[in-house]
Amino acid sequence: MKRLRYILLAAATALLALVWGCAQPQADTTTTATPPETAAEVNLYSSRHYDTDEALYEGFSEQTGIAVNLVEASADELIERIKSEGENSPADVLITVDAGRLWRATEEGILQPIKSETLESAIPENLRDPEGRWFGLSKRARVIIYNKENVDPSELSSYEDLADPKWQGRVLVRSSNNIYNQSLVGSLIANLGEEETETWAKGLVENFARPPEGNDTDQIEAVAQGIGDVAIVNSYYVTRLAESDDPDARATAEKIGVFFPNQGEDGRGTHVNISGAGVVKTAPHPEAAVEFIEYLASPEAQTIFAAGNYEYPAVEGVEVNETLAQYGEFKNDSLSAAEFGSKNADALRLMDRAGWK
Numbered sequence: 001m002k003r004l005r006y007i008l009l010a011a012a013t014a015l016l017a018l019v020w021g022c023a024q025p026q027a028d029t030t031t032t033a034t035p036p037e038t039a040a041e042v043n044l045y046s047s048r049h050y051d052t053d054e055a056l057y058e059g060f061s062e063q064t065g066i067a068v069n070l071v072e073a074s075a076d077e078l079i080e081r082i083k084s085e086g087e088n089s090p091a092d093v094l095i096t097v098d099a100g101r102l103w104r105a106t107e108e109g110i111l112q113p114i115k116s117e118t119l120e121s122a123i124p125e126n127l128r129d130p131e132g133r134w135f136g137l138s139k140r141a142r143v144i145i146y147n148k149e150n151v152d153p154s155e156l157s158s159y160e161d162l163a164d165p166k167w168q169g170r171v172l173v174r175s176s177n178n179i180y181n182q183s184l185v186g187s188l189i190a191n192l193g194e195e196e197t198e199t200w201a202k203g204l205v206e207n208f209a210r211p212p213e214g215n216d217t218d219q220i221e222a223v224a225q226g227i228g229d230v231a232i233v234n235s236y237y238v239t240r241l242a243e244s245d246d247p248d249a250r251a252t253a254e255k256i257g258v259f260f261p262n263q264g265e266d267g268r269g270t271h272v273n274i275s276g277a278g279v280v281k282t283a284p285h286p287e288a289a290v291e292f293i294e295y296l297a298s299p300e301a302q303t304i305f306a307a308g309n310y311e312y313p314a315v316e317g318v319e320v321n322e323t324l325a326q327y328g329e330f331k332n333d334s335l336s337a338a339e340f341g342s343k344n345a346d347a348l349r350l351m352d353r354a355g356w357k
């Protein structure tokens, strides 16, 4: 009996390897090993909630005949849910924002490595997990914004420079428990080392215009109101205001300039973070899951996926939203998202020591 089970297991493994090896994963119609209901759906757990994303999923269904079942919640809730569902989890694909969260998901052991030539050639190496457990699908830059009346952009240069005493009482940024800041500081740790980053963080805190409060939009509004002169925010928050139906929001965006720090020949580039997706370890439909992520990396889907939240496409050569494009082109920090994602906990401790609330 044991031997029979072993043979069956070996046969199943061989079959899986065969299907896995195919360039275009498809359900093998010659076998009855796969129950029929598993072939035509993919269960997506996503912490992104934009109408355009849903239009995109419909596009995938039309193209492939595979239904997309969407579960939306915050990234932490989705990770917890997959963990508690265990072996029985219906989740095939996890989509979330910030490399820090994708790294957390891998630490929790809920994503599986996948091999896809399509994804490996489409997504730059620094925007995906070296082991193939997640792939970046869109990029957001953590930029410096400034009040156009009070600041000349020639005064700005780098994240490091914001710790200079010339910015005393002028810097705004949200709290250290925010993952975007943890990833940014993680990138500084990777680039400069812990000691230099801690000295920087202490200097930055001394320059705060007020104790951290609110989200990135609140920092932009505070800069527009002159509560501070500069702020560190994700690029899409500015674009959202600029393209808003609300005239007040557009007036706020009008007062703001966008600056990409750490440019120039010696600059390492502006910190960029990602939205990304991975296949869940216990996915009941792993082939459809891979096909789905490959679809999201296609040029057509990339345009829609990134534009849905005014992000930059992860795939090179795909067009950027018009308003976003107006802020100009910039050099990206090429540091691997896996690396700064893995440094989030160190970053939080460091910010704590520096008095960054």
Ligand SMILES: [Fe+2]
Pocket: 234
């Ligand atoms: Fe955000």
